[in-house]
Amino acid sequence: MTTTPAADGDELFALHTLRLNINGEQRRIQVHAWTTLLDMLREQLQLTGSKKGCDHGQCGACTVLLDGKRINSCLTLAVMHDGAELTTIEGVADGEALHPLQRAFIKHDAFQCGYCTPGQICSALAMAGENHAHSRADIREQMSGNLCRCGAYNNILDAIEDALPACRGELETSAPALGKRGSAA
Amino acid sequence: MSPFSYARPTAVQEAVQLAGPHARFIAGGTNLIDLMKENVERPQRLIDITGLPLHEVADTVDGGLLIGALVSNSDLAWHPRVQHDYPLLAQAILAGASPQLRNMATTGGNLLQRTRCLYFYDTATPCNKREPGSGCSARQGLNRNHAILGASEHCIATHPSDMCVALAALQAQVHVAGPQGARQIAFADFHRLPGDQPQRDNVLADNELITAIELPAEGFAAHSHYLKVRDRESYAFALVSVAAALDIDGHVIRQARIALGGVAHKPWRNPDAEAVLIGKPATAANFRLAADLLLDGADGQGRNNFKIPLARQAVVRALTDAAQAMEAA
Numbered sequence: 001m002t003t004t005p006a007a008d009g010d011e012l013f014a015l016h017t018l019r020l021n022i023n024g025e026q027r028r029i030q031v032h033a034w035t036t037l038l039d040m041l042r043e044q045l046q047l048t049g050s051k052k053g054c055d056h057g058q059c060g061a062c063t064v065l066l067d068g069k070r071i072n073s074c075l076t077l078a079v080m081h082d083g084a085e086l087t088t089i090e091g092v093a094d095g096e097a098l099h100p101l102q103r104a105f106i107k108h109d110a111f112q113c114g115y116c117t118p119g120q121i122c123s124a125l126a127m128a129g130e131n132h133a134h135s136r137a138d139i140r141e142q143m144s145g146n147l148c149r150c151g152a153y154n155n156i157l158d159a160i161e162d163a164l165p166a167c168r169g170e171l172e173t174s175a176p177a178l179g180k181r182g183s184a185a
Numbered sequence: 186m187s188p189f190s191y192a193r194p195t196a197v198q199e200a201v202q203l204a205g206p207h208a209r210f211i212a213g214g215t216n217l218i219d220l221m222k223e224n225v226e227r228p229q230r231l232i233d234i235t236g237l238p239l240h241e242v243a244d245t246v247d248g249g250l251l252i253g254a255l256v257s258n259s260d261l262a263w264h265p266r267v268q269h270d271y272p273l274l275a276q277a278i279l280a281g282a283s284p285q286l287r288n289m290a291t292t293g294g295n296l297l298q299r300t301r302c303l304y305f306y307d308t309a310t311p312c313n314k315r316e317p318g319s320g321c322s323a324r325q326g327l328n329r330n331h332a333i334l335g336a337s338e339h340c341i342a343t344h345p346s347d348m349c350v351a352l353a354a355l356q357a358q359v360h361v362a363g364p365q366g367a368r369q370i371a372f373a374d375f376h377r378l379p380g381d382q383p384q385r386d387n388v389l390a391d392n393e394l395i396t397a398i399e400l401p402a403e404g405f406a407a408h409s410h411y412l413k414v415r416d417r418e419s420y421a422f423a424l425v426s427v428a429a430a431l432d433i434d435g436h437v438i439r440q441a442r443i444a445l446g447g448v449a450h451k452p453w454r455n456p457d458a459e460a461v462l463i464g465k466p467a468t469a470a471n472f473r474l475a476a477d478l479l480l481d482g483a484d485g486q487g488r489n490n491f492k493i494p495l496a497r498q499a500v501v502r503a504l505t506d507a508a509q510a511m512e513a514a
Contacts, residue, residue: 001193011190012188012189012190013188014190014191016191032188033188033189033190033191033231034186034187034188034189034221036218055222056219056222057215057219057285057286060283060285063285069259069288070284070285070288071285071288071289072215072285072286072289075214075215075218075219075286075289076213076214076218076289077191077211077214077218077231079191079233080193080211080214080233080235123284123285126284127284130284132263140419141418141419142284144283144284144418144419144420145282145283145284145285145286145420146283
């Protein structure tokens with residue numbers, strides 16, 4: 001990471017240059033120290049799939065995968081993640097081919113307004129890799145960080161339960177990129 | 186958020202040299218960033234400690250565990266030795282927050298999270314913890330979540346952590362580094378009661394950094410239970426929580442640990458409540474004696490009076506579950 005002082009030399013307003021791999025693409029971006037990862041994605045990179053619901057880490061609409069682990073992107077500073085690998089909802093499909101989780105959300109009508117959906121899908125994708133959800137009750141508990149104000153929980157649960165085997169199959173057979181999403185300690 | 190400068194040291198001594206009253210260490214950031222958004226915290230400098238070599242979990246020579254301050258809550262909860270030897274700690278961690286937050290939050294940071302008292306967060310209201318001398322809005326306000334033990338006229342806030350309740354019961358040691366070198370603090374001495382200085386949550390100096398948490402070998406794996414009572418099934422702070430751990434020889438209790446969360450400015454223990462169980466059988470009647478001693482002196486603020494009988498019953502249930510833990514497993 002390189003740091004460029006502000007024109008008047010005030011270190012508070014310095015710009016920090018980061019290199020990030022976002023959805024498989026190498027990006028170089030300048031941020032202020034106080035820019036959250038979510039604001040960087042939405043405001044600077046126009047990756048507006050990750051939503052700002054509460055901006056306090058309570059709703060999960062901003063969930064992304066950072067080095068394979070699901071996090072709330074509203075509660076972390078971009079400057080702390082130079083060199084990291086990020087997956088947002090924009091990187092979940094394989095081109096035009098939807099991810100099994102995306103297909104399942106459509107099949108089970110797992111949303112009404114859709115605002116929480118990107119966070120729900122990113123969260124479920126990471127949960128599959130963690131491999132601690134072995135029952136419907138486990139899924140409910142481990143998806144508790146993603147709120148849905150429309151109350152589509154039953155269908156969300158159906159969709160995730162339906163897609164989990166396919167997600168796990170994909171994790172086993174594929175791709176270093178997906179394989180890295182596992183976060184079991 | 187107010188502007189701040191940013192530093193990313195790579196050595197512990199470098200980090201503590203950068204510290205001071207207007208600087209804050211940041212790692213997981215799950216509480217600090219939120220407080221900065223609300224202007225409760227306005228540090229002039231953030232010291233990003235995620236580049237320090239404090240990410241390891243290692244066995245100690247005496248059979249315990251040394252947990253680096255930067256180990257995430259998730260990694261710690263699912264660590265094989267924690268799952269096997271310290272299930273009380275694993276249960277407590279997994280009872281807190283959400284998977285996303287647990288992936289971000291660190292072991293050291295968990296100890297340093299601030300109260301979730303509404304008035305501490307609301308900068309338009311008086312709060313002695315946020316603005317010493319301004320008054321306590323919670324005493325006459327919405328105090329359903331507030332302390333029933335160890336509070337003062339200046340502050341009735343509670344410590345929000347689940348993990349710390351288990352660490353108190355397990356008698357962990359907090360390893361700390363400062364400009365003058367390293368020291369260790371017994372867990373019971375780490376957090377403070379509010380007294381007339383509620384702005385101080387713990388005994389750390391501004392320039393001291395938590396480097397590790399050490400667990401003794403005794404993890405009470407056979408007979409422990411973390412019980413969390415909250416307003417909804419998941420992803421909510423405790424109204425009352427109990428970390429209960431027993432060492433049982435046949436039918437007789439050899440050693441007991443009971444820590445309460447959600448009821449005080451720190452995880453609450455009382456040696457008398459634990460001593461009364463030694464040499465006695467694990468019965469509900471004896472557990473009720475322990476609960477009465479642990480709740481001795483409890484005092485409600487009105488809206489939180491319900492916590493007193495709730496805590497008493499939760500202690501009995503947690504001890505009962507702990508006593509049966511091995512049979513059930």
